[in-house]
Amino acid sequence: MNKIEGLFDAFLELIYPEKGICFICEEYDETVDERHICKRCFDELIFIKGNTCTICGKPLEIGYLPDRCPDCIKFKRYFEKVISPLEYTGLVKKVIYKYKYGRKAYMYKALGPILVQAFEESDIKDIDIIVPVPLHKSKIAYRGFNQSELLCRYISRKLNIPLDTKNFKRIKNTKFQNELNRIERVRNVRDAFKVVDNHVFKNKNILLVDDIYTTGATVDECSKTLLKSGANKVYVLTLATT
Numbered sequence: 001m002n003k004i005e006g007l008f009d010a011f012l013e014l015i016y017p018e019k020g021i022c023f024i025c026e027e028y029d030e031t032v033d034e035r036h037i038c039k040r041c042f043d044e045l046i047f048i049k050g051n052t053c054t055i056c057g058k059p060l061e062i063g064y065l066p067d068r069c070p071d072c073i074k075f076k077r078y079f080e081k082v083i084s085p086l087e088y089t090g091l092v093k094k095v096i097y098k099y100k101y102g103r104k105a106y107m108y109k110a111l112g113p114i115l116v117q118a119f120e121e122s123d124i125k126d127i128d129i130i131v132p133v134p135l136h137k138s139k140i141a142y143r144g145f146n147q148s149e150l151l152c153r154y155i156s157r158k159l160n161i162p163l164d165t166k167n168f169k170r171i172k173n174t175k176f177q178n179e180l181n182r183i184e185r186v187r188n189v190r191d192a193f194k195v196v197d198n199h200v201f202k203n204k205n206i207l208l209v210d211d212i213y214t215t216g217a218t219v220d221e222c223s224k225t226l227l228k229s230g231a232n233k234v235y236v237l238t239l240a241t242t
């Protein structure tokens, strides 16, 4: 950890809820453990179970036979596959919203362990470097932090895999993807990303981290840019999928 990160962590410790307070419902509960989530809230998070698409990780309908969802059959993906432990619905939706827009950066300590566990349970074994989906500098200035970068820092430390937050940039200040349809989403993020130094990712297997997977337009454009810069493979880890 460098000096700035150390200071930032120290700052987050200061604005932390007290011990025993659940990061989600913000109430005291004796079941709050090192995950910072009480049992009642944890049980409300919907983890994806059963058959999932082998590419994008979305749940497949019961009785659907192919191992890929209709979208992944139809569209070529630049990434290898997506790991996404949670369903983006109910409490999960509220939690991610609160984390991103509620200026509650410390929540990465509750969400990080969920990502670490999902990664460890996956079959991805050969990651060289972890990279967050970058935010445009104007959005970081507004929001105060990049939610994916904080999650990356947590995962990198726990899994002991190097992290890079400097070499992959968002150069276009894109519109919010949630207001757009699939075609507009693809267009919106086209050429939005840039690799600064091609040597850094050359022949590397990258784990790209984001909060939500919807149509995959953003992580696919990121993957395309990373592969063009010489990366070997790109895997994607997101908290939740729609």
Ligand SMILES: [Zn+2]
Binding pocket: 022, 023, 024, 025, 026, 027, 037, 038, 039, 040, 041, 042
């Ligand atoms: Zn709670």
Ligand SMILES: [Zn+2]
Binding pocket: 053, 054, 055, 056, 057, 058, 068, 069, 070, 071, 072
């Ligand atoms: Zn799929």
